[in-house]
Each structure stands twice: as structure tokens, then as C-alpha cells.
Amino acid sequence: MPVQQARCPVQARAFARSFSNKSRRSVHVRASVAAETEKVDGRAVRRSLNATGRYVRQPTKDEKSQALMEEHGVGYSLSGLVAQMRENDMQWQQGEVTVKLAKAYGYCWGVERAVRMAYEARNANPDKKLYITNEIIHNPEVNQRLRELDIEIFEDDAEEGKDYARISEGDVVIFPAFGATVQEMQLFKDRGVKMVDTTCPWVAKVWNSVDQHSRKSYTSVIHGKYSHEETIATASFADTYIIVRDLAEAQMVVDYILQGGDREAFLKHFEKAVSSGFDPDRDLERVGLANQTTMLKGDTQEIGKMLERTMMAKYGPAELNNHFMLMDTICDATQERQDAMYEIIDDPSINMMLVVGGFNSSNTSHLQEIAEHKGLPSFWVDSAARIDVENNKLLHKTGWGELKETTNWLPEGPLTIAVTSGASTPDKAVEEVLDRVFRIKDPSFAGIAAKECKPMVVPDEDH
Structure with missing residues (x-):
């Protein structure tokens, strides 16, 4: 059954369960919905959202929302x-x-932007039900403030996943700064809801690189944590991927490319961090690098160098571009x-x-x-x-x-x-x-008096 047909409560719950922790937080289960479902074209889905007339992806710089953020202390x-x-x-x-x-x-910048867009969504839709597919950012006080604005935040249940059954046409769904999966985007597009996409543009830049990997039949090597919301979303855009947490796991991948080894032991180690049906003997011949934006810039760059040296050593300098792809997706923050x-x-x-x-x-x-x-x-x-x-x-x-x-x-x-x-x-x-x-x-301390200061300088929206 294609994802877009999951509209009734029973089907929606089945959709939600497909995001669940069936393999103890197995990314390929959560990101690809289920092995039986049809692969969704991430780029096509993202492009189609604009045509709905129900998709917002930039802040409006609403002054009322900005004032409330200042009052709540979330900017x-x-x-x-x-x-x-x-x-x-x-x-x-x-x-x-x-x-x-x-x-x-x-x-x-991307985090402040996401919070601002959530406040603007509440102000622009005072009579509608608002939902966020995950914590807007990893800060308990900010998320609590959003709950106080009557915005419901979905959390991933260990057994059932996220049950989106109660979200219906006319509601507003906010995608957090980490982004949402392709399958979630498709579901909400078909559900007839208004979508507010606060995904950090740097995260979206990583998605573009993963999409290029898929279109050119490269496996995405994603430097990140397989259970992190951002990496789950990124992996959903890839046809084939393996997620490496650190330099040590990257070295395991490099060693396998150069020397081969115990295939079953390799797959056992990465069982929660590879795409469905991943075969290291087949899928590590052509690789591209992507990253979770919160990982260390230096580590991501080093992993890129490791993969480049490896492919050059195995296939020769003249064939490097046929076996390794690198796009600049590193966020400096x-x-x-x-x-x-x-x-x-x-x-x-x-x-x-x-x-x-x-x-x-x-x-x-x-x-x-x-x-x-x-x-x-x-x-x-x-x-x-x-x-x-x-x-x-x-x-x-x-x-x-x-x-x-x-x-x-x-x-x-x-x-x-x-x-x-x-x-x-x-x-x-x-x-x-x-x-x-x-x-x-100092028990007599009475607080710091407020004083108007220069505002923070932030990038333009085309950053």
C-alpha cells in the first residue's frame, strides 16, 4: 500500500507503527516506513509541497510573535x-x-529561526490545532513554552511510534529544526494539513547532497548518530546509506572497503545504522559523504579525507570521481x-x-x-x-x-x-x-537591571 493511502485512523496507526522501534531504534525501519512500502522520491515530495498552497518555509518576521518570544525568554x-x-x-x-x-x-541562527516560525504559526492560526512532529529543538524550556501555547509535541513511543491518527484536514503541522522524514512530509501533504517547515536550511542542504548520492547511485555515508532525529530525517532521503558515529566506525568502513572481512560481523555492528538490504560488498563501491550538522566539523572533514584516500588507493586517482562524491554541507555553528x-x-x-x-x-x-x-x-x-x-x-x-x-x-x-x-x-x-x-x-543580590542593547546580527534568509 503506498504511503499516501494511509488516511483512516487504522491506516494512520499502521503508518505510525512503521516509525516505531521494532529493532530497538533501527533507523531503516523508521526512515523508510516499512520494507513493503513504495520508495518515496524525496526531491519530488519536497518540490510538491509548495504547490499545495498549505506550505510555509520562511519566517514572516511578525513583530507580535517576536515580542512574545522576548517575554517568554526563548529568543x-x-x-x-x-x-x-x-x-x-x-x-x-x-x-x-x-x-x-x-x-x-x-x-x-537555524534554531532561533525555527522557534520564531513556531511562534508565528501559533499567532497566524489562533483557532487551529497545532502539532510538532518532534521537539522543535533540544531545549526543555523552549518546548514547554510551546506546549503552553497549546502546541502538541509528538514523542516517539518505544512500541507504537508516533500516532498521527488524530491530525486531520485543516490542522497545522510544524516540522522541527531537525526536519521531518520524507514519509512524514508525504503523509501530511496528503492529509490536507497546513505545513510549517522550520527545518534549518543547513540540514536541508545535507538532504540535497544525499538526494544527489541516490540519483547517481552512490551510497550515503552519514556521519551522525543513528537515533538522532536529524539523522533519521536525512536517511529517509537516501536509497542506500550507512551511518558512522565517529572516526573509529569510519575506519571500520574504510578497512572493509580495502580488505573485505567478516560480512556478517560488519552487518551486525551496523544493524541499526544501515538501509534495508544493505550489502557492504556491493554498496561500498561508490560512496558519498553527508553529515548530521551537530557533529564535529573536524571529524566530518577527516572522515571525508579517509574515504577519499581509500577510494583513490583501491581504484586509482583517475577513477576517484566514479567512486567518491563530496559536497560541502558542513555547518560551522x-x-x-x-x-x-x-x-x-x-x-x-x-x-x-x-x-x-x-x-x-x-x-x-x-x-x-x-x-x-x-x-x-x-x-x-x-x-x-x-x-x-x-x-x-x-x-x-x-x-x-x-x-x-x-x-x-x-x-x-x-x-x-x-x-x-x-x-x-x-x-x-x-x-x-x-x-x-x-x-x-550574595543572598542580597536583587537581579540585573534591564538595559536595551544592540540586537544580534543574524544571516539573511538566503544564508
């Missing part, structure tokens, strides 16, 4: 502490505490935040590091790892709610995923703290964390 800071630090050489002195903000931190992190932890005046960002945020976890590898005391919190002012205690996460509680984490006396935040973290979250830090150090 760039315009007058708070972070905005004032930007105008004060990225520093702030509050009593005994000196705070230094990383030069690159927090919201990237993640790398810029990491570079700024490396720079700030080398400051000898720093006593400790604060990392603010969602606990399920890939790029934020990398920031925490950098501080830990340096040996600098570092505390990763997803919100100020993790900090107990009265008892000088906080609940924080380590780079390897352990949730820990630390008492007396702020020492007495003068203290210099470096601060950064993940690409899905609004400035307000950082301001609220620092507010609690200041209150621990």
Missing part, C-alpha cells in the same frame, strides 16, 4: 545580562564573581562553539566552567566533554531549576551521561566562572543560571 537576549555581556567584552563582574562568556555560544570552548578553557584565570543546554543535546554534550578532558571543574545543567540556591547544591550531567548531585559546588571567596551554552539554548536560560549563581554568592 536572543535584547536587554538582559547576556546582551549586556556582549557589549562588555563578554564579561561581567558581580561582587566576588567574575563571569566570562565564550565568544561563540548559545542559539545558532557547532565547530565555532567548540573552538570558543577550547579558547576559554585555556584562560588561566578560570576556576570553573558552566555549560548550559538540554541534556539530550548532542552539541552541548561535546562542550562538556571538552572541559572534562581539560581537567577543569565543569557543571552541565539544562536549566536553572537544577540549582538549589539555599543549599548551594546542583544536579548536573557529565559528558559521559551520568547525572550527579554536588553539594557546596560554589566555593567561598572570589571566583571566575567561564560560561557557554549549546546551540539550542536561549540566552534566558544562561541568565537564569547565572542569577542563581549570584544569589548563592
Whole structure:
């Protein structure tokens, strides 16, 4: 049965179950809907959305929505502490505490754009039901604010997947910054809903590259995490793919291309990270590189070099272009935040590091790892709610995923703290964390007075 026929509740539930975790988060099951369904042409689907008259893919710069974002603290800071630090050489002195903000931190352009479009969708459709196919971004407070606006966020059930049966003609469906799968796009196009596509343009750029791989019969080697929403969406655009998490897994692919090996062991290792029917002996002869945008830029570039050297060694320089395809799809935002992190932890005046960002945020976890590898005391919190002012205690996460509680984490006396935040973290979250830090150090602290500052400079829509 073609995907577009799944319209009644029973069929819709079957569609949703096809996205489920039948193989413990197997990407090829979730991304291709089901082995029996017809392959959907990703490029054709995306192009067809505009013709519906129900598809929005650019922000409107609505002032009312912008004002509400400012009130809710889910955009760039315009007058708070972070905005004032930007105008004060990225520093702030509050009593005994000196705070230094990383030069690159927090919201990237694509994330702020996605949140803005969700607010605009609510304002433009006050009487309609609004849904988001996943968390708009990896930030708990932002997603909670959207729920308070009566926007329902779908979460992936381990057994049943996402049940879209209750979404009907006339409703509004928002695709998150990570994007939606081709099959989801097709479903909602056929369902007669209004679609608001907040997909980051950098993510869409990766999709274009994967589409080129498919059209020229190359296998997409995707540098990413197979269970991440963005990678799931990207994989849905590929005919054939293998997902490598890191340089070690990329080396496994390279070794197999050059030397062959135990086919079954190889497939067992990558069983959750390959397309249906993947055959390494057949599907690794021609490869193209793609990436999850939150992965390290340097690692993606190194994987590209590894694949290029491998294909050159196996087939010769003259045949390289017939066996390897590379398009520039790297987003600099993640790398810029990491570079700024490396720079700030080398400051000898720093006593400790604060990392603010969602606990399920890939790029934020990398920031925490950098501080830990340096040996600098570092505390990763997803919100100020993790900090107990009265008892000088906080609940924080380590780079390897352990949730820990630390008492007396702020020492007495003068203290210099470096601060950064993940690409899905609004400035307000950082301001609220620092507010609690200041209150621990000085119980009489009454807050930072607002001061109008220069707005953030962001790229144009054709970025």
C-alpha cells in the first residue's frame, strides 16, 4: 500500500507503527516506513509541497510573535545580562564573581529561526490545532513554552511510534529544526494539513547532497548518530546509506572497503545504522559523504579525507570521481562553539566552567566533554531549576551521561566562572543560571537591571 493511502485512523496507526522501534531504534525501519512500502522520491515530495498552497518555509518576521518570544525568554537576549555581556567584552563582574562568556555560544541562527516560525504559526492560526512532529529543538524550556501555547509535541513511543491518527484536514503541522522524514512530509501533504517547515536550511542542504548520492547511485555515508532525529530525517532521503558515529566506525568502513572481512560481523555492528538490504560488498563501491550538522566539523572533514584516500588507493586517482562524491554541507555553528570552548578553557584565570543546554543535546554534550578532558571543574545543567540556591547544591550531567548531585559546588571567596551554552539554548536560560549563581554568592543580590542593547546580527534568509 503506498504511503499516501494511509488516511483512516487504522491506516494512520499502521503508518505510525512503521516509525516505531521494532529493532530497538533501527533507523531503516523508521526512515523508510516499512520494507513493503513504495520508495518515496524525496526531491519530488519536497518540490510538491509548495504547490499545495498549505506550505510555509520562511519566517514572516511578525513583530507580535517576536515580542512574545522576548517575554517568554526563548529568543536572543535584547536587554538582559547576556546582551549586556556582549557589549562588555563578554564579561561581567558581580561582587566576588567574575563571569566570562565564550565568544561563540548559545542559539545558532537555524534554531532561533525555527522557534520564531513556531511562534508565528501559533499567532497566524489562533483557532487551529497545532502539532510538532518532534521537539522543535533540544531545549526543555523552549518546548514547554510551546506546549503552553497549546502546541502538541509528538514523542516517539518505544512500541507504537508516533500516532498521527488524530491530525486531520485543516490542522497545522510544524516540522522541527531537525526536519521531518520524507514519509512524514508525504503523509501530511496528503492529509490536507497546513505545513510549517522550520527545518534549518543547513540540514536541508545535507538532504540535497544525499538526494544527489541516490540519483547517481552512490551510497550515503552519514556521519551522525543513528537515533538522532536529524539523522533519521536525512536517511529517509537516501536509497542506500550507512551511518558512522565517529572516526573509529569510519575506519571500520574504510578497512572493509580495502580488505573485505567478516560480512556478517560488519552487518551486525551496523544493524541499526544501515538501509534495508544493505550489502557492504556491493554498496561500498561508490560512496558519498553527508553529515548530521551537530557533529564535529573536524571529524566530518577527516572522515571525508579517509574515504577519499581509500577510494583513490583501491581504484586509482583517475577513477576517484566514479567512486567518491563530496559536497560541502558542513555547518560551522557547532565547530565555532567548540573552538570558543577550547579558547576559554585555556584562560588561566578560570576556576570553573558552566555549560548550559538540554541534556539530550548532542552539541552541548561535546562542550562538556571538552572541559572534562581539560581537567577543569565543569557543571552541565539544562536549566536553572537544577540549582538549589539555599543549599548551594546542583544536579548536573557529565559528558559521559551520568547525572550527579554536588553539594557546596560554589566555593567561598572570589571566583571566575567561564560560561557557554549549546546551540539550542536561549540566552534566558544562561541568565537564569547565572542569577542563581549570584544569589548563592550574595543572598542580597536583587537581579540585573534591564538595559536595551544592540540586537544580534543574524544571516539573511538566503544564508
